[in-house]
Amino acid sequence: MRILVAGAAGFIGSHLCERLLADGHTVHAVDNFITGRERNLEHLAHHPHFLFEQADVTKQYRPKGHFDMVMNLASPASPRDYLAHPIETLEVGSIGTQNLLELARRCNARFLLTSTSECYGDPLEHPQAETYWGNVNPVGPRSCYDESKRFAEAITMAYHRTYAVRTNIARIFNTFGPRMKLDDGRVVPQFVDQALRNQPLSIYGDGKQTRSFCYVGDLVDGLVRLSMSDERYPVNLGNPIEMTILEFAERIRDLAGATSPIEFHPLPQDDPKRRRPDITKARNMLGWEPRTTLETGLRATIEYFRPQVVEPVAV
Numbered sequence: 419m420r421i422l423v424a425g426a427a428g429f430i431g432s433h434l435c436e437r438l439l440a441d442g443h444t445v446h447a448v449d450n451f452i453t454g455r456e457r458n459l460e461h462l463a464h465h466p467h468f469l470f471e472q473a474d475v476t477k478q479y480r481p482k483g484h485f486d487m488v489m490n491l492a493s494p495a496s497p498r499d500y501l502a503h504p505i506e507t508l509e510v511g512s513i514g515t516q517n518l519l520e521l522a523r524r525c526n527a528r529f530l531l532t533s534t535s536e537c538y539g540d541p542l543e544h545p546q547a548e549t550y551w552g553n554v555n556p557v558g559p560r561s562c563y564d565e566s567k568r569f570a571e572a573i574t575m576a577y578h579r580t581y582a583v584r585t586n587i588a589r590i591f592n593t594f595g596p597r598m599k600l601d602d603g604r605v606v607p608q609f610v611d612q613a614l615r616n617q618p619l620s621i622y623g624d625g626k627q628t629r630s631f632c633y634v635g636d637l638v639d640g641l642v643r644l645s646m647s648d649e650r651y652p653v654n655l656g657n658p659i660e661m662t663i664l665e666f667a668e669r670i671r672d673l674a675g676a677t678s679p680i681e682f683h684p685l686p687q688d689d690p691k692r693r694r695p696d697i698t699k700a701r702n703m704l705g706w707e708p709r710t711t712l713e714t715g716l717r718a719t720i721e722y723f724r725p726q727v728v729e730p731v732a733v
C-alpha cells in the first residue's frame with residue numbers, strides 16, 4: 419500500500435514508519451516539526467520506499483497522488499508541549515484531521531486516527547472501557563488536547579457515517595520508548611534523565627496517581643492491526659498493568675542504577691488520578707495485547723537516553 423503518515427517525525431510516528439516500511443509498504447511521511455524532529459527519521463531517509471514532506475496539515479494540504487491509507491498521528495502529545503501550543507493543538511485535531519479525512523475520502527483510502535485516553539479525562543470509571551464517555555473539564559488547561567481529540571473522534575465518525583470512509587480510532591494510553599524527547603516533560607524521559615544524573619526524581623502530588631505504560635513496539639503493532647480492521651468505534655490500545663507514579667519512579671531509579679531521592683512538587687491542575695485501559699475489545703477483535711515487559715521496555719529506553727545525558731552516573 420501507499421500510506422500517508424502525518425506526524426511521522428514524532429515519537430510514535432517514526433516507529434510506525436519503520437514498521438510500515440518493514441512490512442513492504444511505501445510511506446509518504448509528513449510533519450511540520452512543531453514537536454517532532456528530523457533525526458527521528460534520519461535512518462529512513464534513503465529507504466527507496468520512503469518520502470518525507472515538511473508540511474503543516476492544518477494549512478491547505480493536498481498532497482499529490484493516490485493513497486491507500488492515511489494515518490493521522492499529527493498532534494502535540496506531551497502535556498508540556500500542548501500547554502505551550504494550545505491553539506495549534508486544537509487546530510491540528512480539528513482542521514488537520516478534517517483535511518486528512520478529505521484526503522482519505524478523495525482517494526477512497528482507509529483512515530486511522532490516533533486518539534487518546536485523555537478522552538476519558540479524570541475518569542470516574544475504572545478501568546476505562548471504550549463505552550465510558552469520560553469526565554473532561556472542557557475549559558481547563560488540558561482541554562486544548564482533550565477536546566481537540568474528542569472533536570477529532572466526532573468528525574472521524576461523521577466522515578464514516580456521511581461518506582462511508584473506512585475509519586478506525588485508536589485510544590492510546592501512556593506509551594514510552596526510544597525517540598521520546600529527553601526534555602518533553604513526560605514522566606518517562608523526565609525520570610530517566612533525573613535518574614541518570616542521580617538528581618532527585620520530581621513526583622507531582624503525592625505520587626499515588628496511577629498510569630499504565632505500554633512499550634512503543636507493542637503499541638505500533640496494535641495500530642497496524644487496528645488499521646486493517648472493520649471496527650469503526652474507538653479501540654483502547656495500552657498496557658493494563660497499572661502502577662502508582664511513586665512505584666514507577668522507584669522502578670526507573672533501580673534500573674538506571676541510581677540513588678536519587680524522591681522530591682514532591684505540586685500536582686498540575688486536572689491531572690487524572692487513575693488510568694488503566696480495559697483492552698478486552700483489542701484482545702477479542704485484533705488478537706492484540708502488549709508483549710514487552712516493563713523492565714525490557716524501560717531498559718531499552720534508558721539505554722537510548724544515556725548518551726544524551728551529560729555525565730550520567732556509572733552503573
Ligand code: NAD
Pocket residue numbers: 424425426427428429430431448449450451452453454455473474475476490491492493494495496499510514532533534535589590591592593594
Ligand atoms: P509527538 O509530539 O512526538 O509526535 C507528534 C508529531 O506530530 C510531531 O512530530 C509533530 O511535529 C507533528 N505535528 C503536530 N502538528 C502538526 C501539524 N499541524 N502538521 C504536521 N505535523 C504536525 O507525539 P507522540 O507521542 O508521537 O504522539 C503521536 C500521536 O499519538 C498523537 O496524535 C498523540 O495525541 C497520540 N497519543 C500519544 C500517546 C503517547 O503516550 N505517546 C498517548 C495517547 C495518544
Ligand code: UDP
Pocket residue numbers: 496497592603604605606608609620621622623627629663685686689690
Ligand atoms: N509526573 C510526575 N513527575 C514528572 C512528570 C510527570 O509525577 O516529572 C506525573 C504526572 O503528574 C502524571 C503522570 O506522571 O500524573 C504521567 O504524566 P505524563 O506527563 O507523562 O502523562 P499524562 O498521563 O499526564 O498525560
